Amino acid sequence: MGFKLTEEFKAKAEKICTQYPRRDAALIPLLLELQKETSYIAEEGMDYSRVKAVTTFYTMFNREPAGKYHLQVCRNISCHMAGAPGLLERLRKKLAIAEGETTKDGLFTLSCVECLGACGLAPVIQVNDKYFENLTAEKVDALLENLRHEL
Amino acid sequence: MENILLKDNVAGIEAYVACGGYKPLKKALGLKPAEVIEEVKKSNLRGRGGAGFPAGLKWSFIPKDSRGSRYLVCNADEGEPGTFKDRELMLKNPHALIEGMAIAGYAIGAGRGYIYIRGEFAAEAQLLEKALAAARSKNFIGKNILNSGFDFELSTHRGAGAYICGEETALLQSLEGYTGRPRLKPPFPAVKGLFGCPTVINNVETLAAVPAIIEKGGDWYASIGNGKSAGTKLFCVSGPVNKPGVYELPLGVTFRELLEKSCGGMKPGKKLKAVIPGGSSTPVLTAEEAWAVKLDYESLAASGSMLGSGAVIVIDESQCMVKLLEVLARFYHHESCGQCTPCREGCGWIEKILNRLEEGKGSAEDIDTLYSVADAMKDRTICPLADALALPVMSFVKKFRSEFSAHAAGKTCAGSQRIEVRE
Numbered sequence: 251m252g253f254k255l256t257e258e259f260k261a262k263a264e265k266i267c268t269q270y271p272r273r274d275a276a277l278i279p280l281l282l283e284l285q286k287e288t289s290y291i292a293e294e295g296m297d298y299s300r301v302k303a304v305t306t307f308y309t310m311f312n313r314e315p316a317g318k319y320h321l322q323v324c325r326n327i328s329c330h331m332a333g334a335p336g337l338l339e340r341l342r343k344k345l346a347i348a349e350g351e352t353t354k355d356g357l358f359t360l361s362c363v364e365c366l367g368a369c370g371l372a373p374v375i376q377v378n379d380k381y382f383e384n385l386t387a388e389k390v391d392a393l394l395e396n397l398r399h400e401l
Numbered sequence: 402m403e404n405i406l407l408k409d410n411v412a413g414i415e416a417y418v419a420c421g422g423y424k425p426l427k428k429a430l431g432l433k434p435a436e437v438i439e440e441v442k443k444s445n446l447r448g449r450g451g452a453g454f455p456a457g458l459k460w461s462f463i464p465k466d467s468r469g470s471r472y473l474v475c476n477a478d479e480g481e482p483g484t485f486k487d488r489e490l491m492l493k494n495p496h497a498l499i500e501g502m503a504i505a506g507y508a509i510g511a512g513r514g515y516i517y518i519r520g521e522f523a524a525e526a527q528l529l530e531k532a533l534a535a536a537r538s539k540n541f542i543g544k545n546i547l548n549s550g551f552d553f554e555l556s557t558h559r560g561a562g563a564y565i566c567g568e569e570t571a572l573l574q575s576l577e578g579y580t581g582r583p584r585l586k587p588p589f590p591a592v593k594g595l596f597g598c599p600t601v602i603n604n605v606e607t608l609a610a611v612p613a614i615i616e617k618g619g620d621w622y623a624s625i626g627n628g629k630s631a632g633t634k635l636f637c638v639s640g641p642v643n644k645p646g647v648y649e650l651p652l653g654v655t656f657r658e659l660l661e662k663s664c665g666g667m668k669p670g671k672k673l674k675a676v677i678p679g680g681s682s683t684p685v686l687t688a689e690e691a692w693a694v695k696l697d698y699e700s701l702a703a704s705g706s707m708l709g710s711g712a713v714i715v716i717d718e719s720q721c722m723v724k725l726l727e728v729l730a731r732f733y734h735h736e737s738c739g740q741c742t743p744c745r746e747g748c749g750w751i752e753k754i755l756n757r758l759e760e761g762k763g764s765a766e767d768i769d770t771l772y773s774v775a776d777a778m779k780d781r782t783i784c785p786l787a788d789a790l791a792l793p794v795m796s797f798v799k800k801f802r803s804e805f806s807a808h809a810a811g812k813t814c815a816g817s818q819r820i821e822v823r824e
Contacts, residue, residue, distance in 0.1 A: 269556050271470070271513075271596055277578035278561050282520060300579070307580040307738075308561035310520045326482040327681055328639035330728050331720060333822035340822065364564065364732050365482040365681075366521055369639035369712070370646045373822060379523040386823040 259287065277304060281311060289316045309363065317352045317359035319397050322376040325362045328369035337373050337385060338362065344394060357398070402625070405613045405633050406606065407649045408494055412528075414535040417496040423541050425615040429504045430549040437508040441611065443619025445631035450476055450567070450604030451680065451709045453698050456611075462591035463509045463599045472595040473511040474576065474602045475502055477518040478560055478567040482681035482732065483712030486635035487605035489647045491518075491525050494609065495532035499555065501611035503542055506553040509601050514555040517572050519562075526557050533557070564736040568784045569602040571738065582738045583784035606635055627653025630697030634708070638664050640715030641671040652697040652708075659696065659713065671717040675801070679709020681729055682789030684796035685716075705796070721816025722801040723808050726794065727755040733790035744787035747778035751794055758808045759817060765809045772798050 255263075262283060267276045281304065285291055290312035291305045305311040312320070321341060325334045342348060345358050352359040368374045371383035375390070382393055411417045429437050442457030463471060475498065479487040491498060502514050518526045533555060537543045542555045558576055560566050566575045570584035573595050594600025610632060614622045623631045630652035636659055637647045643665035650659065656676065660666060667673055676691040677683060684706040686694065694704045701708045716725065734748035754771050757763040775794035778787040798805060807814065 269558075272577070275576065275578045275596075278575065279559055282559060282561060303580050304561075304578070308520070308563050310562035325728070326732055327677075327714060327725060327728050328483055330725070330820065331640055331716070333820050335819045336821035339819065363562075364735060365480060365484075367479045367485045367488055367519065369483050369485050369714075370637060372639060372645075376521060381524075387821075388824065390822070 259283070277301065278308070281305065285311060290314055312359075315352070318357050319377050320359045320361065322361045322363040322366075324364070324366045324368075324372070324374045324376070326365035326369075328365075329372040329374055332372035334373045336387075337375070337390060340387060340390060341394075344391070358394075402633075402651065404649045406490055406494060406497060406609050406635060407647065411494055411496070412492070412532075414496060414532065414539065417494075418539075421616070422496055422612070423500055423539075425612040426500050426503050426541060427547055429507055429615050430547060430551060434508045434510060437504060437615065440619040441508070441614055444614045444622035445619075445629060446607065446610055446614060446622065447631070447698065448604055449606035449610075449634065449711070451481065451682075451707075453708060456603060456607050459591065459603070460505065460509050460601055462589065463601065464592060467599045470513065470596070470598045471509060471511040472598055472600040473502060473506045473509060473514040474569075474572065474595060474600060475514065475516040475605055475608055476567065476569065476572060476602055477516050477522070477605045478572060479522075479605070479710075480519055480564045480567050481710045481712060482729070483639055483677065483714040484637055484680050484710040485639075486637045486647050486711060488522060488525055489637075490605055490609055490635065491522075491529060495529055496536065497609040497612055498529075498605055499532060499536050499542065501608035502555060503536075503546065503553050504611050504615055505601065505603065505608060506555075507551050509599075511601070512552050512554065514553065515576060515595075516555070516557045517566070517576055518557055518559055519566075520560045521562065523559070526559050529557050563738075564732075565738045565784070565786060568786065571784065572602065573600065580738070582740050583786075585783055626651045627695065627697045628699070630699060630708075634696070634711050636663075636696065636711045636713055638713045638715060641668040641717045642666065642715050643668055650696075653695050653700070656691050656694050656696055656713070660715070667715070667717065671719070673715065674718045674720065675716040675722070677712075677714040677716070677793070679707045680712040681714065681732070682785075682792065683707040683709040684792045685722075685800060687800050719816055721814050722797055722804045723755065723758055723814075724817050726797045727752070727759050729793055730755050730790060733786065737786055741782035741784075741787065743778045743781045747774050747787060748790050750774050751790060758805065761808065761811045761813060763809045765806065768798060768802065768805045768809060771805075 267273045323338045374383045438460050446456045447453045544552050563581045565571045566581040571581040575581040590600045634652050648663040673688040676686045698708045730752040734752040737744045737748045739745045775791040779791045
């Protein structure tokens with residue numbers, strides 16, 4: 251996948267491994283760190299079934315390259331009642347993509363996710379690692395504009 | 402009464418210590434581990450993650466003669482739909498959790514602890530790491546804590562998105578670097594848990610209550626609340642109420658008081674139709690049942706539901722119960738780990754039938770099939786995920802059958818339309 255582990259990454263990985271009596275327990279935290287660098291975990295060249303099992307079991311691992319901003323719309327019960335379906339439709343239209351797709355400019359990926367644990371401030375979307383809560387039509391439009399201009 | 406858990410301005414270590422923080426740890430280290438467990442038993446503190454198992458009793462299950470390592474794990478994999486209390490607690494009062502873990506670690510003889518936090522809580526994990534570093538620098542965790550000879554190392558471990566990892570044995574699998582598939586019990590984690598060693602797993606809210614119990618005594622804590630439901634509980638309220646959020650109240654508070662006093666009532670124009678009182682996996686209550694219920698373990702069990710995680714999901718008249726159940730079925734089908742047939746197949750069939758009913762393509766027979774599939778899933782799997790969908794299905798169908806029948810007769814309802822986001 252054209253990504254070379256830097257010395258910095260290796261040092262960080264080593265530090266994570268020391269947290270556990272068995273080094274293989276660090277697999278998931280290490281994959282999360284790796285994904286921060288690469289935006290996804292490539293399956294090509296993966297010859298270890300345990301790693302493949304983990305990357306397909308946990309939803310936070312992207313199996314395809316993701317856009318610069320990964321918009322993850324919560325669609326569970328509290329967000330649903332607060333307008334998540336309308337929010338998703340708005341994003342679909344604005345970005346002209348469906349769930350699971352990435353815009354041609356590589357800027358945005360749109361996904362649906364389950365409960366993010368922020369139900370008191372529904373509806374919620376997560377952009378990469380960050381939560382945006384209590385969203386309205388106006389706020390989500392502004393959010394897209396802000397992200398576009400952060401280029 | 403004064404809050405025990407949710408306090409303002411104690412997130413930093415200096416402020417926490419200034420309010421008497423980490424004194425309970427010092428006190429605990431001066432007691433015998435068995436005495437600490439006894440105090441927690443006396444408090445009647447019960448698991449706040451959903452199951453409500455007595456915490457002190459859980460600790461006492463660690464075999465006294467076990468050699469080698471023991472572990473303490475905090476379950477911060479907050480994922481039960483409707484639940485957002487642990488996140489707030491970790492942001493506002495992270496040191497209560499860390500101190501509670503150091504005390505619990507001492508009580509069970511664990512030298513190592515992990516806080517398993519859901520992967521999406523990246524900011525919260527970072528904040529916890531900072532709090533851990535601060536606690537380490539003051540020797541509240543680490544080697545020879547406060548010159549007591551007790552060593553306890555503690556770190557965070559992020560999950561990567563899987564509801565099932567909130568189940569304690571799936572969490573252990575995940576913490577060991579595997580897919581999160583629940584283990585058969587027995588052996589229970591207290592005997593054979595993390596890395597095959599005796600392990601205690603407690604929820605964030607449970608552990609964060611421990612310092613206050615040690616400071617003021619088990620009897621004091623047991624006197625709060627409603628009989629066997631002792632202490633305060635974090636209730637997280639979502640849905641169309643004026644002030645959704647997390648409220649700390651004594652167990653046994655009425656739903657009416659929570660809704661009207663704490664949450665400022667329903668939003669203008671919204672009328673209460675139903676309440677899911679303890680997170681998405683607990684049976685739904687009708688408005689009439691909810692108005693009459695007290696929020697504690699026994700009262701909610703008597704009403705046919707559960708306290709669960711304390712996630713109170715408020716549903717108003719504009720919502721379609723068939724649609725909401727479809728949302729839950731999709732979720733549980735997606736989150737089923739797939740190792741037990743009744744769950745893997747049952748969740749899928751329930752979702753399919755509900756899709757059909759929602760689209761107006763179902764039949765009256767489908768409603769009975771829904772119920773019987775749910776009944777067939779119940780109590781037949783390794784972990785409670787199948788029950789977590791079966792119980793809502795059975796209660797939704799029983800209590801709101803007329804809505805299911807209307808859908809089966811091909812009538813659409815306003816609540817099935819796409820719900821728009823506020824302008």
